[in-house]
Amino acid sequence: MSDTPWLHPETGQPMRRLEFHITYHCPERCSFCSEEHRMSAYEAFPVTFGRVARVLREQAERGIESVHFTGGEPTIHPQFVEILQLAKKLGMRTSIGTIGTRLADPAFAARALPFLDEALFSLHGPDAVTHESLTRRPGSFARLERAMALGRAQPGFRIFVNTVLVRENAHRLVETVKLARERGAELLVVSNVTPEGAGEDAYGALTLRLGEIQALVPQVIEAAGPMIVRFFGVPACALGDSRVFANDIHWNPRVTFEWVRHPDRVSLEGLYNWQPDRKRMQTATCGSCSWNQLCHGVFAKYVELFGDGELRGV
Ligand code: SF4
Structure with a gap:
């Protein structure tokens, strides 16, 4: 790796976005959780405020303009509000990926939201039964609804929604989309289940076939x-x-800070990604596709299980 991985190898432009795993704990037990293996591996290693502060200051100096805090569930970091305050003090735009959790508490939300520009809320169904069949934690739908309501009441705060698409919730996807819209979301991310963590362990049972996804797209x-x-x-x-x-x-290059295991230790490291190609591959079909410079292909695990016969090229 170059000595300056935060500079684009051809243009020399600095990377602008930071993604930061600030905790390896989560109260939910989502059946598709891409972080499950990393949470098990690193739950004993707290990402202390001192470590977070050092990374934020260093990355601000390198040109980072926005930070997305994730986990695990980032709001349960014991110094979550102080972390947001520091990021704002360093001039960063702040966002989180969350399933609500502590933001459902009005007193906590009142402390955190003034330092948070936006949140990507995890909504996996249009009602408690569907959502909680995947999160496997009673009450998580109501907490998420409270957190989104408190966010809506905060002037200037932007609500985004991420819904992970798996076989179990696909028949409710359109209603989930409508609920996200009713709740004031500006952006909706429909995430194909990722073959990582628990999502990899049960990938064959969780994932939809590409043809099934395509049928849902217009709706x-x-x-x-x-x-x-x-x-x-x-x-x-x-x-x-x-x-x-x-x-x-539409993806933006990012540096992701997370624990990395070495033979004799773990260390918090920045992984610099200029392309959204994690776990994905192009196949022989992609060779003649006019979009092969834009699209990063299909999950390699999908090809392993189902082949690439559904890829059509553009
Ligand atoms: S659009 Fe399809 S065929 Fe083209 S690069 Fe992407 S996966 Fe390959």
Whole structure:
């Protein structure tokens, strides 16, 4: 790796976005959780405020302008509010990926929201039964609803929604999209289940076939109305005429800080990604596709289980 991985190898532009795993704990037990293995491996290693502060200051000096805190569930970091305050003091735009949790508490939300520009809320169904069949924690839907309501009441705060698409909730996807719209979401991310963590362990049972996803796309776009829609982890050709909604072509390069294991220790390291190609591959079909510079293909695990016969090229 170069000595300056935060500079684009061709243009020399500095990376602008930071993604930061500030905790390896989560009260939910989502059946598709991509972080489950890393949470098990690193739960004994707290990401202390001192460590977070050092990374934030260093990355601000390197040109980072926005930070997305994730986990585990980032709001349960014991110094979550202080972390947000420091990021704002360093001039960063702040966002989190959350399933609500502590933001459902009005007193906590009142302390945190003034330092938070936006949140990507995890909504996996239009009602408690569907959502909690996946999160496997009673009450998580009501907490998420409270957190989103408190966010809506905060002037200038932006609500985004991420819904992970698996076989179990696919038949409720359109209603989930409508609920996100009713709750004031500006952006909707429909995430294809990722073959990582628990998502890898049960990938064959969880994932939809690409043809099934393609059949849902027009309904999602119609139900979304004015929301911006992005499909994460879906090959562009599986989106048909709606391939402009592929997250691949709207994705921003990022440095991700997380624990990395070495033979004799773990260390908090920055992984610099200029392309959204994690766990994905292009196949022989992609060679003649006019979108092969824009689309990063299909999950390698999907090809292993189902082949690439559903890829059509553009
Ligand atoms: S053929 Fe390959 S590169 Fe082209 S859209 Fe499909 S997955 Fe992407």
